[in-house]
Amino acid sequence: MDKFIKFLEEKIMPVALKISQQRHMRAIRTGIISTLPLTIVGSFFVIFLNIPIPGYAEFIAPYKAIIDIPFRFTVGILSLYAAYGMGAALASSYDLDKVGSGFLAVLAFLISTVVPVHVEKAVDGVIGAGRYINIASLSSSSLFGAIVTSMIAVEIYRWMKEKNITVKMPEGVPPEVSNSFSALLPTLVVILLFWVIRHFLKFDISATLSTLLSPLKGVLAGNSLFGGLLTVFLITMFWTLGIHGPAILGPIIRPIWDMSIAENMQAFANGVSANNLPNLFTEQFLQWFLWIGGSGATLALVIMFLMSKSKYLKSLGRLSLLPGLFNINEPIIFGAPIVMNPILAIPFILAPMVMAVLSYFLTVTGVIPMMMARLPFTMPSPLAAVMSTNWSIMAGVLVVINFIISFVIYYPFFKVFEKQQLEKEKSEIQ
Incomplete structure (x- = not known):
């Protein structure tokens, strides 16, 4: 165990930390996390x-399309x-204009992803004549495209500003006006680049x-048991080394997690049916079935x-109880x-992996919805497990079962640790 920990400290941790602290990786993580409230x-x-009350579906049927609007304009x-x-x-991270750069990123993404549809003849009660954008192309399925186009757009802006290829305003002009004019040429370059790539070369970056x-x-967020266990192992292993596991893996797995739960929400x-959604190993699967009290x-x-x-x-248990109840x-x-x-560290890693196997098989057999x-x-x-699985009571039961499993796995290790602590306290008294 000591040799393994030393290997991780010397070989794995430096690489993982370097990746997580890389400028673009941090930007991806920060940008995606900023969408959490939505x-x-x-x-x-x-x-x-989808509240499971008899007659509720019939009651809201006339308003369903209206109630669905917030979901369509968030997820x-x-x-x-x-x-x-x-x-x-x-x-x-480059000390550039954040608002202008954000607009450039959106512009690059839209031009490279969206192809407006032209409707020449109106269909009464359905659609009018005009140009339309299919918002499905802006969903989580295009997240990887958003990552690449955003990074390229801002890098173009940075490079042109460093080379002074910008429109400069006289001194005394307010910063917001000066920033807007300095982005004129980069905006033109971004438009031309992605316009040619998507609409002339017909190359769809997102797809x-x-x-x-x-x-x-x-593998990491689909229906692979191996991938799910690998994710759980890596997160818990990093934690035992004193490193925030999700923060380290975030730049790699966060876009995949967010895409997976968004796909599930869209399909639902x-x-x-909640039993037939595309992705099993979402972040929420880990959160509610495995991270009972936290990672x-x-x-x-x-x-x-x-x-x-x-x-x-x-004393530590008393201090940790309330935070633990809220994960x-x-x-x-x-x-x-x-x-x-x-x-x-052994039960910290082992318990969630055992719980993952049980939760996986109960899900693939249809006992627990996704x-x-x-x-x-x-x-x-x-x-949260009940609400996140379309009000499945069995999901709540599984949480209780998994808690018992974690208790059983932790117990012998706790007794060994407790014995050491008691001996330490006894020696300090003497």
């Missing part, structure tokens, strides 16, 4: 449309918002990237600490600690 609120409207055009967020975040990266998405909103399923350990004979562990477990990760602790909503991570797991 996707969370959009999720509640999906839930609101339904997720990539559009992400493009702006990523462009602004990258610009901030091509989605095709190339779909195998990776299918279109009438697909590593530490709520069980908190309960054990509360019952401990050790004064320190009992915040830094107090126990760094307080016990679990970090660099071979005794507690995740069709994105709720705040601070919601208590049983309630």
Whole structure:
């Protein structure tokens, strides 16, 4: 175990940290995370449309199209918002105009992705004559395209500004006006570049990237048990080394996670059963079924600490209980600690992996529906699991079963750790 930890510290951690701190990776992570309020609120409207009360569906039927609008303009055009967020975040790292760069990123994404449809003859009651944009092309399916086009657009702006290929205004002109004029030439270059690529060369960046990266998405956030276990292992392993696991993996897996839950929400909103959604291993699957009390399923350990004979562990359990109920477990990760602790690191990694296997088989056999909503991570797991699976009571039952499994796995390691702590406290008294 010591040799393995040393190998991770010396070989894996430096590479992982370098990747996570890379400028463009940080911008991608920041930009996508900035869309969280939109996707969370959009999720509640999906839930609101599917409350399991007899007669409710018939009651809201006349208003369903109206109630669905918030979802369509949040999750339904997720990539559009992400493009702006990523462009602004990258610009901030270069000390460029964030608003102007965000607009450039959106412009590049739209030109490279959207092909307006021209309707020549109106259809009464259906559609009028004119040019239309299919908002489906702005959904999570185009997220990879938004990432690439946003980064390219801001890099063009940065390069042209560094080379002084901009329109300069006299001194005394307000900064917001000067910034706008300095972006004129970069805007022209961005338009011409992506206009030619998409509309003359007929090359669809978003579709091509989605095709190339779909195998990776299918492994890490699709229906692959191996991919799901690999993700769980990496996140928990990094935590035991004192590194925020999701933060390290975020630049790689965050776009895939967000795309996967958005696809599930879109499919569910279109009438697909919650048992037949596209993606099983979403972030929400991990959040509600595995991270009970936080990464590593530490709520069980908190309960054990509360019952401990050790004064320190009992005090730490009291301090960690309330945060743990809302899936915040830094107090126990760094307080016990679990970090660099071979005794507690084993169940911290093992318990979620066992829970993942059980949850996976119950889902693929149809006992538990897939995740069709994105709720705040601070919601208590049983309630959030029920709501996120279209009000499946069995999902709440699975959370309870998984909690028991984590308790059983943690218990022998806790007893060993408790014994060490008691001996330490006894020696300090003497």
